[in-house]
């Protein structure tokens with residue numbers, strides 16, 4: 391029972407690990423004894439996080455990787471196997487939305503540029519599929535491994551204005567179930583695939599939608615979200631860690647193909 395939630399010595403890859411939510415995950419997992427590898431385009435931020443982790447006596451490495459380029463992910467796999475010997479956990483954290491792909495006062499859905507739609511679908515969906523191909527193949531070889539994808543509230547019911555992001559995250563939830571079945575039926579019951587669906591956390595990619603840029607006060611959309619969150623607040627990044635530890639440890643040994651909301655009750659609330 392003592393080791394139920396242990397991640398000690400596990401080799402963990404975190405895509406988008408330099409970002410707001412996943413940097414907290416990298417920090418917490420390293421502090422819990424995991425060996426962490428951060429893959430991100432923002433290599434300066436990734437390296438400075440690694441320095442912080444390593445100077446505290448824990449283990450982290452980083453590699454600049456574009457998750458939409460399979461060869462770059464394959465290079466990252468080689469580096470991790472070389473340094474850590476195996477891949478025990480993959481967290482697919484890279485994802486997000488952009489202003490250019492968002493309906494606004496000045497732009498209807500019909501006017502959104504195809505390239506903006508494509509970018510959001512690629513980042514969220516392809517950016518999850520490709521690492522699952524590369525690291526999943528290694529897990530199949532090892533006959534063990536755990537994958538955690540990051541979905542969203544949009545996957546259950548789409549939010550207004552962000553059609554491509556909603557569709558892409560719904561696809562991530564669907565793919566999580568697909569891959570869970572594929573891995574368990576074709577390779578090993580020790581390969582599990584689940585997702586976390588965070589509720590609303592105030593970060594750089596949604597700040598412009600939830601708060602007024604000048605005053606910092608909540609926008610109407612921000613207010614509506616708080617009104618529809620029974621806990622009546624945004625989440626804090628560290629509040630994802632408990633669910634993550636559960637999903638990547640033996641504590642969830644018989645759990646695969648699930649999407650777990652961490653949302654202050656948002657998904658359960660009908661609004662009435």
Ligand code: NAD
Nearest residue numbers: 406408409410411430431456457484485486588590591593
């Ligand atoms: P963030 O923008 O802070 O982090 C995303 C990271 O991904 C960045 O460091 C970025 O450099 C990296 N990245 C983007 N494209 C990349 C690419 N092609 N290759 C490599 N790295 C790339 O985002 P966040 O708010 O921390 O969100 C993390 C995840 O959680 C995302 O999947 C997001 O969609 C999801 N999510 C966030 C919220 C929220 O409230 N913030 C809610 C639900 C889901």
